[in-house]
Structures are given as structure tokens and as C-alpha cells.
Amino acid sequence: MESFYRTHAYLVEHTNAPVRRDLMDEIDWSDRLIGIKGTRGVGKTTFLLQYAKEKFGTDDRSCLFINMNNFYFSGHGIVEFAAEFQNRGGKVLLIDQVFKHPGWSRELRQCYDRFPNLKIVFTGSSVMRLKEENPELGDVVKSYNLRGFSFREFLNLQTGMKFHSFTLEEILAKHEQIARGVLAKVRPLDYFQDYLHHGFYPFFLEKRNFSENLLKTMNMMVEVDILLIKQIELKYLSKIKKLFYLLAVDGPQAPNISQLACDIQTSRATVMNYIKYLADARLINMVYPNGEEFPKKPGVIMMHNPNLMYSIYPIKVEQLDILNTFFVNTLWKDHRVNQGNKNYSFLVDGSMPFKICTEGLRIKNNPDVTYAVHRAEVGRGNQIPLWLFGFLY
Known part of the structure; x- marks a missing residue:
């Protein structure tokens, strides 16, 4: 157990999350069993360590980070480990890559039932269906998704700013005011192509x-x-x-x-x-x-997301395809995006038609359609800069 404490202390001390993820404040940390899912590479391990650093610091042994890649767990179970951790005063167990352990969901349920004073936060792949495929967890686990960087998070990281996110309703209603507020501090279009290429x-x-x-x-x-x-x-x-x-x-x-x-x-x-x-x-x-x-x-x-498109060879990257992919990816977190028709690109939440427009495209304005315009710094009316949709989360 001492080796786990030493590894935890080292990892927490050397964790430096460049951007504080909003999910940190969205999670109800009072829940006893919390699952954080996300695609590989979006920073789930860093997120757990940042939580430990922010809430407990380096030397507080009531919190412990473990990774199921450790060969120790080839011969020992999660329940056994959790029991010893709790006996040593442990209160919060952070388990990374829980799916690497056979029977993990059954063992997490046993921990939940046997150790009412122990909180477990675990990470898993976006492929996992926590409640549907693991019925023993369905009534006790709270599940959250960690996504890759939004354009807003990327912009904050690159500029040192602290822009906050907006809802789709806020963007639709106040996009000119929001865009001018951002432009007073930075020029988002100077960073947008970099985000599309490698910022997610x-x-x-x-x-x-x-x-x-x-x-x-x-x-x-x-x-x-x-x-x-x-x-x-x-x-x-x-x-x-x-x-x-x-x-x-x-x-x-x-x-x-x-x-x-x-x-x-x-x-x-x-x-x-x-x-x-x-x-x-x-x-x-x-x-x-x-x-x-x-x-x-x-x-x-x-x-x-657009980053994937630039990494697959040989692939001819069309600008409109990149912009459409960006729009769907950024809306996808909190909204339903459906296929459009000849008059618009996508239908959002079953009622809002959007058309994605490339630079220099002359818009035949349809008042029933919202236009997301690439290369626009500030919009007007139903024409909104495409980059601003990157502020949805």
C-alpha cells in the first residue's frame, strides 16, 4: 500500500492541468459512485489527478489514485484493496481505467454496498455503457462525460484568457454582443484553424x-x-x-x-x-x-472531430467538410443534430435549421434559417460567426 501512496503523491504533485475543465464544477461530488467516461486522449487521468490536487493536496492520505494497469491487480481485487484502504483511513478512491479489471462492475457494486463511508470515482472508455451493460450499477452510479477541448478552452489555453461558455439560446439571442466582448481581448480567427487541426x-x-x-x-x-x-x-x-x-x-x-x-x-x-x-x-x-x-x-x-480528418492519409480535406464536422462535434454535447436538406445543413433539436457557410459565400438570406459563417468575426441578425459555436462548452 505504501508504494501506491508514494505513486499517488508523485503524480498529484507533478500534475499541471493547463485548463481547468468545467466538468469539475458540474459533477455532484457528494455521490458515492461516480463514473467519468470519455474518448481516449481527452485527459481523463489528468482530470482525476487534478481533482485530487484541488480537493486534497499532495499529502492527504484519505484520497488515493490507482490505475488498473498495475500488475498488482492481476492477483488482487478492487474490493480487497478498497477494504484495506478504508481501514487506513481512506475516504476517496480514484480508479483509472477500471475496465481493465475483470468483473469490475460487480466489484464496484460490492464496494458500494459494503463501504458506505467510501467514495469511488472511476474513469472508463466512451464505449462503455455503464447502466445498460452493467445493471448492477444502474441504480447507484452517476455517469459523466469528459470531452476534448472546446474551441473556447483551446483559446483560453493559448491566450491566458478566461472566457466562459454560453448556451445555444444565449448565442442565438446575443451573438453580436458576445462576439464583440471576445474581440475586445483577442481575435478568435487567429486561432481557429489551429484548433481545427490539432486543438481537440x-x-x-x-x-x-x-x-x-x-x-x-x-x-x-x-x-x-x-x-x-x-x-x-x-x-x-x-x-x-x-x-x-x-x-x-x-x-x-x-x-x-x-x-x-x-x-x-x-x-x-x-x-x-x-x-x-x-x-x-x-x-x-x-x-x-x-x-x-x-x-x-x-x-x-x-x-x-476535425483533428481526425487531418491525421488520416491520403485524404483530401475539403474546407466545408471540416466546418460541418466542427459544427456537429461542438453541438453534439448537449443537442440533437439531424441531417438537413437542400436549404440547410443541419436541423438542431428538431426545430432549428442551420446552414454552414464557407468564406465568401453569398448568402441568400432565409429568415427561417440560422447561418453559421466561417471567417466572420462578428455576425448580424441570423448570421452568426462559426467560431462562436465553439463556446458552447
């Missing part, structure tokens, strides 16, 4: 090649998050990777399921399941016509 994943801060790092992360999403958690045999890995590549190089469009099934030599039903796994892993987004959802075929499949 916090590891762009590391002194390593970002694209190579992202490719490695994408492979881990498929090899670990999909295969391990969904318990898919290794021999099918190449099929899932090929499917993802085909979807990526095709760009945002309606998938030809029959052709994809032929290309990766499997059934249509299996292709649809693989597509769902890729969406759960936050590698792609499925955009449906209004009123439709999985298991129907999506109207459009696009990459989950």
Missing part, C-alpha cells in the same frame, strides 16, 4: 509529433476500447480498421452499407454494428434524418 485533444501540448500521437491514439481506440470492451476477437481487428479508413476517405456522406460489407468481407448487419462501435469510441459521428436513429442506416457519417 489535450496531448497537442506534449513535445511530440501530434499527428503521429493521434494515429497511435486512434489505433488504441480500436484495439482496446472496441475490441477489449466489446470482447471482439482479434482476427476481426483488420476489418474494423479498414471500415474506419473507408468511411474516413469517403468524407461525410451516406454510407453504402452493401459496398462496405463487400469491401471488408462481412455481413451488412456486422457493418452496422462496427459503425456503432466506431461512433461509441468517438471516432465517427452518425447523423440521421429527423425522427430516425440506430439501427437504421445513418443519413451521413462524418469524423467525430
Whole structure:
């Protein structure tokens, strides 16, 4: 146990989260069992350590961070460890990558029932369906999602500012006032292209090649998050990777399921399941016509965020595709985004049509449509700068 305390103290002391994530204030920390999900690379480990540092400091032994990658847990269970930790005065146990431990959900439930004075916060993959696939946790766990950086968070990091987020309703009603407030301090468009290229994943801060790092992360999403958690045999890995590549190089469009099934030599039903796994892993987004959802075929499949599009070779990156991907990704946290028609790009929450406009496009103004305009610093009326939607979280 002492080695775990030493590792915890070292990690907490050397944790330096460059941006304080808003999720820190959204979580009800009084709950006894808290799950934090998120795609690989968005900073879940750092988030746990930042919580420990902020609430407990370095030397408080009532809080302990552990990682299920530790070989110790090959021979010991979570319940056994939690019992010893509590006997030593432990109150908050932070468990990283909980899904690496066999029977983790059953053991977490045992901890919840046996140790009423112990709080457990754990991280897991976005692929995990905490309540649906782990019924023993359904009535006790509170689940939250940690996303990659928003454009607002990226802008704060790059400029040292502390801009706060706005709701979609606030942006629609007061976008001119909000944009002018931001422009009084920085020029967002000076940073927007960098965000589209490499700003979503916090590891762009590391002194390593970002694209190579992202490719490695994408492979881990498929090899670990999909295969391990969904318990898919290794021999099918190449099929899932090929499917993802085909979807990526095709760009945002309606998938030809029959052709994809032929290309990766499997059934249509299996292709649809693989597509769902890729969406759960936050590698792609499925955009449906209004009123439709999985298991129907999506109207459009696009990459989950623009950073992914720049890292897949050879792929011709079209500007409008990048902007559409940005818009869907940033709206996706709190809103439902459906496929549009010839008059608009997307329908948001079943009632709000939006059209994404590239630089220099002459807008034939339709008062019923909201235009998200690239390269605009300040909008007017129903024309809103696209970058401002990056302030939704």
C-alpha cells in the first residue's frame, strides 16, 4: 500500500492541468459512485489527478489514485484493496481505467454496498455503457462525460484568457454582443484553424509529433476500447480498421452499407454494428434524418472531430467538410443534430435549421434559417460567426 501512496503523491504533485475543465464544477461530488467516461486522449487521468490536487493536496492520505494497469491487480481485487484502504483511513478512491479489471462492475457494486463511508470515482472508455451493460450499477452510479477541448478552452489555453461558455439560446439571442466582448481581448480567427487541426485533444501540448500521437491514439481506440470492451476477437481487428479508413476517405456522406460489407468481407448487419462501435469510441459521428436513429442506416457519417480528418492519409480535406464536422462535434454535447436538406445543413433539436457557410459565400438570406459563417468575426441578425459555436462548452 505504501508504494501506491508514494505513486499517488508523485503524480498529484507533478500534475499541471493547463485548463481547468468545467466538468469539475458540474459533477455532484457528494455521490458515492461516480463514473467519468470519455474518448481516449481527452485527459481523463489528468482530470482525476487534478481533482485530487484541488480537493486534497499532495499529502492527504484519505484520497488515493490507482490505475488498473498495475500488475498488482492481476492477483488482487478492487474490493480487497478498497477494504484495506478504508481501514487506513481512506475516504476517496480514484480508479483509472477500471475496465481493465475483470468483473469490475460487480466489484464496484460490492464496494458500494459494503463501504458506505467510501467514495469511488472511476474513469472508463466512451464505449462503455455503464447502466445498460452493467445493471448492477444502474441504480447507484452517476455517469459523466469528459470531452476534448472546446474551441473556447483551446483559446483560453493559448491566450491566458478566461472566457466562459454560453448556451445555444444565449448565442442565438446575443451573438453580436458576445462576439464583440471576445474581440475586445483577442481575435478568435487567429486561432481557429489551429484548433481545427490539432486543438481537440489535450496531448497537442506534449513535445511530440501530434499527428503521429493521434494515429497511435486512434489505433488504441480500436484495439482496446472496441475490441477489449466489446470482447471482439482479434482476427476481426483488420476489418474494423479498414471500415474506419473507408468511411474516413469517403468524407461525410451516406454510407453504402452493401459496398462496405463487400469491401471488408462481412455481413451488412456486422457493418452496422462496427459503425456503432466506431461512433461509441468517438471516432465517427452518425447523423440521421429527423425522427430516425440506430439501427437504421445513418443519413451521413462524418469524423467525430476535425483533428481526425487531418491525421488520416491520403485524404483530401475539403474546407466545408471540416466546418460541418466542427459544427456537429461542438453541438453534439448537449443537442440533437439531424441531417438537413437542400436549404440547410443541419436541423438542431428538431426545430432549428442551420446552414454552414464557407468564406465568401453569398448568402441568400432565409429568415427561417440560422447561418453559421466561417471567417466572420462578428455576425448580424441570423448570421452568426462559426467560431462562436465553439463556446458552447
